[in-house]
Each structure stands twice: as C-alpha cells, then as structure tokens.
Amino acid sequence: MTTRFAPPLTRLIEELRKLPGVGTKTAQRYAFHILRSADTDAEALSDAIRALKAALHLCSVCNNITDVDPCSYCTSPTRDQRLICVLEEPTNIAAIEKTRSYNGVYHVLHGTLSPVNGIGPDQLRLGNLWPRLTALVASASDDSQPAAELILATSPTVEGEATARYIADEAHKRVPTVRITRIATGVPAGSDIEYADEVTMTRALENRRVL
Structure with a gap:
C-alpha cells in the first residue's frame, strides 16, 4: 500500500x-x-x-479459549462429561449453546483437514481427545451408566466431512466401544426446498425421520 x-x-x-x-x-x-x-x-x-x-489460553482438556484451566465447561458439575461434541473452532460453541438442547462438553480442533493448505491430522488438536475417550470408556464399569458418545459437529463442507470421517475412523480403532454420531444436515428451517442445492437435498433425504 x-x-x-x-x-x-x-x-x-x-x-x-x-x-x-x-x-x-x-x-x-x-x-x-x-x-x-x-x-x-x-x-x-x-x-x-x-x-x-x-x-487467555487454551483449555488443556478441550482446547477451548479460556482464562481458567480447565475451562468452565470441562469443570461444570451440571454438564454430562460423557457427551463430547467435536467442533472446528471455539466460536462454534456459541452456536451449540444457544440451542439450549445440549448439556455435554466440547473438544475444539482449531481447524479442519485440508491437504491443499498443508493441514493434516498433526496440525489439528486431536492429541488430547483420544485419552479423554479412553478414560470415559474405561470408567463405564457400571452398566447403568450411559455409553460415552462422540458427536462430530464439523461443518458440512468437503473439509469438514473429511475431518469427521477421519476422526470417526480413528476413534473406532482406538476406542471401539465409543458411540459416534454426526450432526444432521439438510434443508434449513423456514427455507424453500425449491432453492436447495443437490447436496443439501441429498442430506435432507438421508437424514429423514419418522413422524
């Protein structure tokens, strides 16, 4: 300039x-x-x-941005520690929290897989996710306790889908008994399906539910 x-x-x-x-x-x-x-x-x-x-720094447990370590989500006695929602960025937490329908904890990756940009698994903050899952599954000695669940909430982009698939594959290898789910995607509420693209409509049909 x-x-x-x-x-x-x-x-x-x-x-x-x-x-x-x-x-x-x-x-x-x-x-x-x-x-x-x-x-x-x-x-x-x-x-x-x-x-x-x-x-501010990163939470040593979930990688959220915080001024205390562990962060308030990880230490909250009212949140279900057996539900771990994986997100791309710390800002995504607000989108989940505003629904008031999720009471688990989080794991923030700080990015997605992108070979074109030189971002591989080693560049994502996954290292502390596997011990969390292992510890949760190991603690499930009581059958009355619900199984640990890993919710993959990366964006429905090419990079987000690739990241979710990689994490799912790795989690199955490392912790075979963990339950893995993917957030549903499809036609947004209040929109007209006439303007939905092919990928959106395909996902909407795949994730249809019984009424």
Whole structure:
C-alpha cells in the first residue's frame, strides 16, 4: 500500500488490515476513528488487547479459549462429561449453546483437514481427545451408566466431512466401544426446498425421520 499518511497512522492501518474481513478502506476508517478517540478510549482498547493475549489460553482438556484451566465447561458439575461434541473452532460453541438442547462438553480442533493448505491430522488438536475417550470408556464399569458418545459437529463442507470421517475412523480403532454420531444436515428451517442445492437435498433425504 502506498504510504500517504504519517508513519504511525500507516503502521496502524497495516495492522488493522490483517484482521479478517478488513480491507484498506475499512482499516483506514478504523484507524481514523481511533485517532479521533479520547486518549482514555485508545488506552482502554490497547489494554484490552494486551489483557486478552496475557490472560487467555487454551483449555488443556478441550482446547477451548479460556482464562481458567480447565475451562468452565470441562469443570461444570451440571454438564454430562460423557457427551463430547467435536467442533472446528471455539466460536462454534456459541452456536451449540444457544440451542439450549445440549448439556455435554466440547473438544475444539482449531481447524479442519485440508491437504491443499498443508493441514493434516498433526496440525489439528486431536492429541488430547483420544485419552479423554479412553478414560470415559474405561470408567463405564457400571452398566447403568450411559455409553460415552462422540458427536462430530464439523461443518458440512468437503473439509469438514473429511475431518469427521477421519476422526470417526480413528476413534473406532482406538476406542471401539465409543458411540459416534454426526450432526444432521439438510434443508434449513423456514427455507424453500425449491432453492436447495443437490447436496443439501441429498442430506435432507438421508437424514429423514419418522413422524
């Protein structure tokens, strides 16, 4: 980008452009907003960013972003520790939680398999998933206890489907008795099937249920 502003302002614009979805014009608008803000507001923003980096880290159990380890989901006495929902990113947790229909725990991968981008199994945070499953199955000595379930909730994209299949295959090899499920996909509620693509309609038919 051609430098047309004072160096400090240009530096801020360049840093803001690194944010997802932020182009040059938006970065400039943000930078000038910060420049016009009161010193206390600018300092508050700076302090919030520093505190974010200093205080937050990954949960050692589920890889969620947290300020305590283990995170509040993993330590909650009211959540079913035998249900583990596998997600691509920490932001996906909010989508599950807002349904108020899931009371298990999570495991965050921080990505999906993508050979084109050089992302293989070793680049996903799977290492701490297998001990969790093994421990859950081993603790099921009482037949009255429900079986451990691994819910694969990766996105219905090519990468998400490949990731779900890989995890399912590995889980079956490592912990044969664990129950593995995949979230249903199909026609969204409130939409018109006339506009559904072939893949969506195929999934909707595959996941049909008895009424």
